[in-house]
Structures are given as structure tokens and as C-alpha cells.
Amino acid sequence: MTVHPATQKIETPRLVLREWEETDKEPFARMNADPQVMRYFNSVLSRAESDQFIDRMQEHFRIHGFSFWAVTLKEGGALIGLAGLARPRFEAHFTPCVEIGWRFAPDHWGKGYATEAARAAMAEGFSRFRCTEIVSFTAQDNAPSRRVMERLGMQRDASDDFDHPGLPEGHALRRHVLYRMPQDSWARLIPV
Numbered sequence: 001m002t003v004h005p006a007t008q009k010i011e012t013p014r015l016v017l018r019e020w021e022e023t024d025k026e027p028f029a030r031m032n033a034d035p036q037v038m039r040y041f042n043s044v045l046s047r048a049e050s051d052q053f054i055d056r057m058q059e060h061f062r063i064h065g066f067s068f069w070a071v072t073l074k075e076g077g078a079l080i081g082l083a084g085l086a087r088p089r090f091e092a093h094f095t096p097c098v099e100i101g102w103r104f105a106p107d108h109w110g111k112g113y114a115t116e117a118a119r120a121a122m123a124e125g126f127s128r129f130r131c132t133e134i135v136s137f138t139a140q141d142n143a144p145s146r147r148v149m150e151r152l153g154m155q156r157d158a159s160d161d162f163d164h165p166g167l168p169e170g171h172a173l174r175r176h177v178l179y180r181m182p183q184d185s186w187a188r189l190i191p192v
């Protein structure tokens, strides 16, 4: 994995993770308008909401040094999704924290890209940003996302399950699972 600190660019065998560019807005909006992609979120996003999300991610880079990166294919350079680190704005029993997250266009599911990108993002979180723990959470029925967490070696304790405060009581997606990766567990998985 190669990191380019000045440009926030991370290379993996098949992918480049980088900051967001104006030309990402159209393909990112297409992805966020797809009900398949947004099945485990509250709703699909309009073009304006998707563009604002990119602005917020760029702002997060400026404030924290990290954010969700735009994930592109090394071959051809197409934007295929996002993966990276963020500080959630809501309060829960595990916040403040650094979370790891991902979202990919369906044409690029089932190829290991999410796990490849997330592993690189997690390595950045521990080595460059000195995180002591990275968590991930999702609606409890989001099996594909949970599989990514498990492939990364993250661990779930059912006593950490929580109701997402951003969703109203009774909402079908409100119950969330939490997975954790403490720094020392990562160091055991990836010997330096």
C-alpha cells in the first residue's frame, strides 16, 4: 500500500483512494439514487443531497485529516464507491469514536473491492491517525456490510447493539450492530 500524504491518495493492488473531485458528483449521485445501494439507509439521496455529502466529506478532511475517500479503479479511473473513516456526529454509548464505512455501486459488488479499500483505510487510521480503536456499525439486517466487518477481523459483542438515534422509534432499520477493532488487535492481525 502506498500513501501520498500531500494528496491524500492511497493505492491498493486494484484501487486508488483519493479526495473528492467535481467530476465525481454525477456518478456518486447515480449511486446514491439507487434503492439497492440505499436499502439499509433511511432513503435514497437527491442530487443536491449527494453533492452536499461530498462537500461534508471534503470539510471532514480539512478538520480531521481523514474522511471517506472516493474509491476509484486503478484501471480506467472510474469512481466505484466510497470507503474511509469518519467521526460520527450523533451521540451513543460508544461515541466519540472513529468509524469505518463503505458504499459501492452494485456493478462492483462481489469482487472484494470494499474489503480491499477498507483494509487500507483502517491501516491509515491506526498508523497515520493513531486511532486507539475503530468501530463500524450498520442496520442489523445488513448482511453484506457485516461480512465486510468480519472479513476485516472486527468483533461484535451483542451488548453493544444500539438504536440509531437518527431514526425514529419503530423504524425498521433503527436497531444497529456495532463491531470494534482495537489498535492492539489490528497490530496482532497485521504484524509490523
Ligand SMILES: CC(C)(COP(=O)(O)OP(=O)(O)OC[C@H]1O[C@@H](n2cnc3c(N)ncnc32)[C@H](O)[C@@H]1OP(=O)(O)O)[C@@H](O)C(=O)NCCC(=O)NCCS
Pocket: 036, 037, 038, 040, 101, 102, 103, 104, 105, 108, 109, 110, 111, 112, 113, 114, 115, 116, 137, 138, 139, 142, 144, 145, 147, 148
Ligand atoms: C456493503 C457492501 C460495500 C459490500 O460489498 P461486497 O461486494 O459484498 O463486499 P466486498 O467488496 O468485500 O466483496 C466481497 C465479496 O466478493 C467476493 N470476491 C470476489 N473476488 C474477490 C477478491 N478478489 N477478493 C475478495 N473477495 C472477493 C467474496 O467472495 C465476497 O462475496 P460473499 O460475501 O458473497 O462471500 C455493498 O453491499 C454495498 O455497497 N452496499 C450498499 C451500501 C451499504 O449498505 N453500505 C454499508 C452501510 S454500513
